[in-house]
Amino acid sequence: MRRTARTLVSLVAVMAVAAAANAELIEKDFHESFEVTEGVSLRLEYGDGDVTITPWEKDVIDVVVRYRADVKVVGFGTHAGFDVEFRQTDDRVTVRGIEGGSSGIYILHYVDEYDYTYEIKAPTYTVLDLRGDDGDLELAGWRADIECRTDDGDVKLTDVDNVNTEIWIEDGDVKLTGLTCDVVVKSDDGDITLVKSEVPHALFSMEDGDLRVVDCAGSFDASLDDGDVRMDGVTVSVLDIRGQDGDVDLDISSDGDIHVNVSTDDGDVGIRLAGGLSFAYLVTVDDGYVNIAVDGATDTESSEHRVSGRVGEGGGLVRVSTNDGDVELSTVE
Numbered sequence: 001m002r003r004t005a006r007t008l009v010s011l012v013a014v015m016a017v018a019a020a021a022n023a024e025l026i027e028k029d030f031h032e033s034f035e036v037t038e039g040v041s042l043r044l045e046y047g048d049g050d051v052t053i054t055p056w057e058k059d060v061i062d063v064v065v066r067y068r069a070d071v072k073v074v075g076f077g078t079h080a081g082f083d084v085e086f087r088q089t090d091d092r093v094t095v096r097g098i099e100g101g102s103s104g105i106y107i108l109h110y111v112d113e114y115d116y117t118y119e120i121k122a123p124t125y126t127v128l129d130l131r132g133d134d135g136d137l138e139l140a141g142w143r144a145d146i147e148c149r150t151d152d153g154d155v156k157l158t159d160v161d162n163v164n165t166e167i168w169i170e171d172g173d174v175k176l177t178g179l180t181c182d183v184v185v186k187s188d189d190g191d192i193t194l195v196k197s198e199v200p201h202a203l204f205s206m207e208d209g210d211l212r213v214v215d216c217a218g219s220f221d222a223s224l225d226d227g228d229v230r231m232d233g234v235t236v237s238v239l240d241i242r243g244q245d246g247d248v249d250l251d252i253s254s255d256g257d258i259h260v261n262v263s264t265d266d267g268d269v270g271i272r273l274a275g276g277l278s279f280a281y282l283v284t285v286d287d288g289y290v291n292i293a294v295d296g297a298t299d300t301e302s303s304e305h306r307v308s309g310r311v312g313e314g315g316g317l318v319r320v321s322t323n324d325g326d327v328e329l330s331t332v333e
């Protein structure tokens with residue numbers, strides 16, 4: 001990821017001396033290795049750098065950091081572009097990227113373009129504690145717990161089989177594929193995608209981003225503001241969705257009794273249920289309409305704002321409430 005950052009000190013000064021600015025290319029490479037054993041954790045503070053973590057069988061954490069920057073300077077003095085702090089205790093390895101400032105007398109000093117990367121190889125028993133800003137994170141094949149807190153960077157995790165995976169993110173997107181673990185994702189404006197995963201429990205807390213779940217199984221709890229929710233080919237035991245203005249579109253089944261609760265403000269709700277399920281249903285609306293097209297629905301009762309009924313023995317429960325949205329329950333063909 002290439003990034004651009006400019007600091008304007010004085011508009012008059014810049015116009016006077018910009019033509020005389022000297023360009024400088026800063027190139028820095030860092031490499032450290034640490035012998036480790038099971039129980040070790042890696043604390044990585046990666047800032048704006050992009051991170052790739054690759055599993056290997058060695059009892060070693062190997063870290064390569066590459067930094068490149070185009071710096072333009074007018075004046076004199078010294079400036080520091082970037083440094084990396086490495087530290088190891090008995091059960092913890094710490095890697096911290098340090099984006100340096102500058103010292104001296106400058107009329108104009110700014111970094112025109114820069115990028116840096118972390119390439120890490122580590123045994124899969126390493127517990128990961130990751131802290132970033134705008135950098136992207138990519139990780140595959142992990143077996144120990146993961147905690148990631150970042151700002152605008154994207155997060156991509158593939159083939160993760162651990163106990164807990166937790167992600168706190170601001171505006172970046174999260175894509176999770178092949179997870180077998182409990183997962184928590186808390187996000188502001190970014191989208192979240194979960195694909196081909198078996199999660200005992202998944203918790204999603206979002207603001208404006210969209211949530212998509214495809215070919216997954218588990219228990220899901222989602223809280224959103226303006227984002228949409230879409231689930232395709234998902235087997236659920238318990239599903240709880242709370243939203244505001246976004247739409248909810250579900251294509252779901254269950255291996256046993258299904259328990260679904262969807263509550264929205266202005267969004268439309270469409271739920272397509274696999275045939276053969278047994279559940280009671282209750283739909284309440286304010287200004288929207290309700291369409292029940294579920295095979296085998298009986299004991300239907302309806303009023304201006306409420307529709308209820310039963311499918312089969314009614315062992316599960318599907319409950320939907322919305323204010324201005326429309327609701328449709330149907331059977332998957």
